[in-house]
Amino acid sequence: AQSVAQPEDQVNVAEGNPLTVKCTYSVSGNPYLFWYVQYPNRGLQFLLKYITGDNLVKGSYGFEAEFNKSQTSFHLKKPSALVSDSALYFCAVRDDRGYQKVTFGIGTKLQVIP
Amino acid sequence: DTEVTQTPKHLVMGMTNKKSLKCEQHMGHRAMYWYKQKAKKPPELMFVYSYEKLSINESVPSRFSPECPNSSLLNLHLHALQPEDSALYLCASSQVGEVNIQYFGAGTRLSVL
Numbered sequence: 001a002q003s004v005a006q007p008e009d010q011v012n013v014a015e016g017n018p019l020t021v022k023c024t025y026s027v028s029g030n031p032y033l034f035w036y037v038q039y040p041n042r043g044l045q046f047l048l049k050y051i052t053g054d055n056l057v058k059g060s061y062g063f064e065a066e067f068n069k070s071q072t073s074f075h076l077k078k079p080s081a082l083v084s085d086s087a088l089y090f091c092a093v094r095d096d097r098g099y100q101k102v103t104f105g106i107g108t109k110l111q112v113i114p
Numbered sequence: 115d116t117e118v119t120q121t122p123k124h125l126v127m128g129m130t131n132k133k134s135l136k137c138e139q140h141m142g143h144r145a146m147y148w149y150k151q152k153a154k155k156p157p158e159l160m161f162v163y164s165y166e167k168l169s170i171n172e173s174v175p176s177r178f179s180p181e182c183p184n185s186s187l188l189n190l191h192l193h194a195l196q197p198e199d200s201a202l203y204l205c206a207s208s209q210v211g212e213v214n215i216q217y218f219g220a221g222t223r224l225s226v227l
Contacts, residue, residue, distance in 0.1 A: 034215070043118070043204055043218030044157065090156060100145060100170055102216065104156035 002027040004093050004105035012111045013081045021076040021108045023091030033074040034092040034102065035065055044090060050074060061085070081112045117141075120205050120219035128227050129195060135222045137188040137205030145214065146188040148180060149204040151221070157204055163188060164210055195226045 003026045013019045025031055032051055036044040048059025055067045065076045076089060091105040118139045127133050137146065145164050149157035162170035163182040177199075179191040188205055202221045208214040 036218075041220070041223075043120075043206075043220045044216075046215050046217070049215065100147075100162045100164065100214070101159060102214075106156050107154070 002093055002095055002101075002103045004091050004103055006089075006091055006105035006108045008108050009106075010109040010111060012113060014113050015083055016080050019076075019078050019081045019085070019110065019112070021089050021091075021110060023074045023076065023105060024072050025074060025091070025093040026072065027093055027095040029095035031072075031074075032094050032096060033065075033067065035059065035063070035074075035076050036090045036092060036104075038088040038090065038107070040087075047076070047089075081110075083112045083114050086110055086112045118205055118207055118217050118219035120203075120222050122222060123220065124223050124225075126225045126227060127192065127195065129197070131195075132191070132193045134192065135190040135203055135205075135224075137190075137207075137219055138186055139207040139217070140186055141207060141217065142185075143207035143209055143217070144185055145208045145210045146182060147206040147208075147216065148188070148190055149206065151202040151204055161190075192224075195224075197226050200224055200226045 005024045034049045035047040038044045048057050050057045050067045058064045063078050088107045090107050092102045094102045121136045147162050148160040151157045159172050160174045161180045166182045177194050181189040202223050204221045205219045206216040208216045
């Protein structure tokens with residue numbers, strides 16, 4: 001079985017400050033990890049993925065994520081938050097065998113304060 | 115074109131009605147998905163089609179009936195739904211294979227009265 005934990009329901013950060021949205025995972029095989037963002041009344045948009053290789057992954061809109069195998073974490077980061085980054089962020093995981101089934105975390109609401 | 119189009123955007127139906135949700139993509143993706151998302155919850159996988167054949171059914175009640183008439187279209191037929199089925203229904207598509215980034219539609223917000 002695979003699972004994702006996002007321990008924070010909401011993260012508040014001031015505009016211009018760095019942000020971190022936390023994610024830990026559990027899979028049987030090697031993890032494939034994803035971050036998606038959802039704006040109100042919209043579907044999910046892909047931000048970035050980790051498959052293999054460098055532990056620091058760069059994605060869309062200036063976001064990046066750090067894969068840490070020993071801590072089974074994949075935290076989302078951005079050096080300088082924008083008000084327009086305010087949205088719901090989902091971490092997702094699948095193992096390297098079940099390519100069709102992705103498990104999403106419960107989501108973290110990011111609020112960037114002007 | 116990275117767009118997945120879902121219609122209708124909103125749907126209100128009674129428990130005895132029959133309705134259908136539609137999803138369309140023209141990215142050449144051969145895997146298509148239906149998810150159900152309740153408020154403040156993550157999307158929950160319902161069905162997966164791969165090469166137009168149903169490959170995953172996550173024990174979804176038979177009042178939900180998926181259909182994939184061709185590689186670009188995915189339907190979800192609804193019949194005799196319950197009020198607890200009210201949710202946002204999301205469609206997604208992806209390439210079939212190892213690195214399957216899923217592209218999502220905006221969803222259909224369904225209310226069952």
